[in-house]
Amino acid sequence: xxxxxxxxxxxxxxxxxxxxxxxxxxxxxxxxxxxxxxxxxxxxxxxxxxxxxxxxxxxxxxxxxxxxxxxxxxxxxxxxxxxxxxxxxxxxxxxxxxxxxxxxxxxxxxxxxxxxxxxxxxxxxxxxxxxxxxxxxxxxxxxxxxxxxxxxxxxxxxxxxxxxxxxxxxxxxxxxxxxxxxxxxxxxxxxxxxxxxxxxxxxxxxxxxxxxxxxxxxxxxxxxxxxxxxxxxxxxxxxxxxxxxxxxxxxxxxxxxxxxxxxxxxxxxxxxxxxxxxxxxxxxxxxxxxxxxxxxxxxxxxxxxxxxxxxxxxxxxxxxxxxxxxxxxxxxxxxxxxxxxxxxxxxxxxxxxxxxxxxxxxxxxxxxxxxxxxxxxxxxxxxxxxxxxxxxxxxxxxxxxxxxxxxxxxxxxxxxxxxxxxxxxxxxxxxxxxxxxxxxxxxxxxxxxxxxxxxxxxxxxxxxxxxxxxxxxxxxxxxxxxxxxxxxxxxxxxxxxxxxxxxxxxxxxxxxxxxxxxxxxxxxxxxxxxxxxxxxxxxxxxxxxxxxxxxxxxxxxxxxxxxxxxxxxxxxxxxxxxxxx
Numbered sequence: 001x002x003x004x005x006x007x008x009x010x011x012x013x014x015x016x017x018x019x020x021x022x023x024x025x026x027x028x029x030x031x032x033x034x035x036x037x038x039x040x041x042x043x044x045x046x047x048x049x050x051x052x053x054x055x056x057x058x059x060x061x062x063x064x065x066x067x068x069x070x071x072x073x074x075x076x077x078x079x080x081x082x083x084x085x086x087x088x089x090x091x092x093x094x095x096x097x098x099x100x101x102x103x104x105x106x107x108x109x110x111x112x113x114x115x116x117x118x119x120x121x122x123x124x125x126x127x128x129x130x131x132x133x134x135x136x137x138x139x140x141x142x143x144x145x146x147x148x149x150x151x152x153x154x155x156x157x158x159x160x161x162x163x164x165x166x167x168x169x170x171x172x173x174x175x176x177x178x179x180x181x182x183x184x185x186x187x188x189x190x191x192x193x194x195x196x197x198x199x200x201x202x203x204x205x206x207x208x209x210x211x212x213x214x215x216x217x218x219x220x221x222x223x224x225x226x227x228x229x230x231x232x233x234x235x236x237x238x239x240x241x242x243x244x245x246x247x248x249x250x251x252x253x254x255x256x257x258x259x260x261x262x263x264x265x266x267x268x269x270x271x272x273x274x275x276x277x278x279x280x281x282x283x284x285x286x287x288x289x290x291x292x293x294x295x296x297x298x299x300x301x302x303x304x305x306x307x308x309x310x311x312x313x314x315x316x317x318x319x320x321x322x323x324x325x326x327x328x329x330x331x332x333x334x335x336x337x338x339x340x341x342x343x344x345x346x347x348x349x350x351x352x353x354x355x356x357x358x359x360x361x362x363x364x365x366x367x368x369x370x371x372x373x374x375x376x377x378x379x380x381x382x383x384x385x386x387x388x389x390x391x392x393x394x395x396x397x398x399x400x401x402x403x404x405x406x407x408x409x410x411x412x413x414x415x416x417x418x419x420x421x422x423x424x425x426x427x428x429x430x431x432x433x434x435x436x437x438x439x440x441x442x443x444x445x446x447x448x449x450x451x452x453x454x455x456x457x458x459x460x461x462x463x464x465x466x467x468x469x470x471x472x473x474x475x476x477x478x479x480x481x482x483x484x485x486x487x488x489x490x491x492x493x494x495x496x497x498x499x500x501x502x503x504x505x506x507x508x509x510x511x512x513x514x515x516x517x518x519x520x521x522x523x524x525x526x527x528x529x530x531x532x533x534x535x536x537x538x539x540x541x542x543x544x545x546x547x548x549x550x551x552x553x554x555x556x557x558x559x560x561x562x563x564x565x566x567x568x569x570x571x572x573x574x575x576x577x578x579x580x581x
Contacts, residue, residue, distance in 0.1 A: 046267065050179075057175070120360075129165050151186055197245060295354065310333065339357070340365040444480075
């Protein structure tokens with residue numbers, strides 16, 4: 001049921017309705033939108049600070065431009081909640097029963113006002129350059145705009161896009177939404193350049209955008225609707241590339257989000273009265289705390305070790321390292337390519353780089369993983385979070401990193417089944433100086449100790465608990481949960497394969513001789529994965545091999561239980577498959 005039937009937003013069914021509003025009505029609309037963002041995020045979680053800060057610019061855009069003919073590409077698109085409310089999807093904020101009706105990012109399947117499925121940073125300008133060139137080629141005249149946050153400007157593709165946008169022959173507007181933040185505090189030389197522009201009201205001669213050839217404009221208060229309307233009117237239909245730099249306040253309208261920007265970039269469900277999360281914080285050791293303990297031990301031992309991440313310290317609990325050991329911490333910004341190349345450079349000079357990467361974002365650095373690390377066989381250590389089947393949106397699923405990394409030469413990809421094994425693998429990876437090593441950090445609950453733990457992974461040796469007729473090879477997270485349950489019900493041999501890409505061929509030979517069926521379980525896509533490697537190796541043996549994992553599809557906010565059902569990843573389904581052989 002609509003919680004706010006009196007809201008002005010109820011009358012806004014499309015941008016055409018925004019154009020009918022007075023300035024005072026638009027200011028009231030901005031207040032309503034902020035209230036709704038806070039209410040829904042408090043109930044469900046979601047991006048908070050970015051959306052609170054972009055409200056006025058969004059209202060002004062739809063007041064001035066003629067979407068969907070005029071096109072705006074939202075970089076990352078995590079700040080599109082106000083845009084969605086103004087383009088026919090307001091019920092997903094007004095009515096709690098419909099909170100789940102829209103996705104958290106731009107989605108062309110949802111609305112003609114969204115042009116791309118976007119969830120990663122730095123792509124908007126490059127996409128806009130292609131759209132502008134296609135428009136020119138086809139004789140169109142619509143306005144093309146890319147809106148990019150300054151945090152996204154730390155990504156290399158943003159500069160590639162700017163380089164081409166500056167020479168566009170006709171209309172193209174790049175809006176730099178400067179809120180002085182990425183997910184964490186912004187880093188790098190761009191911070192200095194934008195600061196000089198803000199402090200001079202856009203007048204400094206040290207302007208990188210005019211140097212590139214852009215017609216540069218500055219708005220000192222990007223949270224003032226009239227200023228933004230005037231700025232947008234001034235750039236509408238202009239027949240050359242423009243860079244519009246707007247200064248906004250991330251988290252505007254909610255003081256805790258202003259005072260603690262990183263913690264409120266994205267939030268879990270929380271109490272609006274106290275700003276406290278509804279779910280209690282996890283206690284006891286976990287994958288993050290184990291990794292941080294290892295890092296602190298080596299730092300305190302005065303080893304030349306560095307924790308490297310790409311603007312997401314909160315994902316790993318790296319804040320303590322950042323604050324207590326700044327000389328052993330490097331945040332490169334939202335720039336995964338730079339993070340991997342940076343680590344390669346450190347390894348070449350003899351230091352110990354430990355990369356902390358999120359599975360879904362790591363794909364942005366594929367060339368560096370291959371060309372700079374693998375081809376040079378450099379001893380980079382990489383801890384990967386979020387690698388597994390999840391209910392995330394299609395831009396944030398974590399089922400590709402294992403296949404991507406483990407099929408590159410020289411990389412060793414390890415998958416711990418317990419926290420003790422994670423620690424042992426990390427210690428070995430730091431100590432060895434021969435090859436790059438990736439470690440899949442557990443995303444599901446795993447035991448603290450588990451079974452036998454090796455201390456040398458230079459030679460992969462499977463850990464085997466004997467059973468009869470059937471062997472279950474359960475990789476990583478799936479060992480302690482799905483693997484153990486399946487093996488117990490079938491009386492099967494249970495195997496911890498340790499590595500996603502290095503096979504223990506001697507063990508596989510023995511398992512093929514003593515079993516009729518071999519089952520592989522992995523928490524990622526099947527194509528190119530661990531199971532296919534096992535099946536390929538055993539192709540000439542007299543044994544049946546069944547591979548279980550996720551099919552090669554994009555899931556989009558699909559419940560994990562449904563994904564498991566669709567892919568026969570439940571205990572009962574696997575047992576039925578065995579019985580039906």
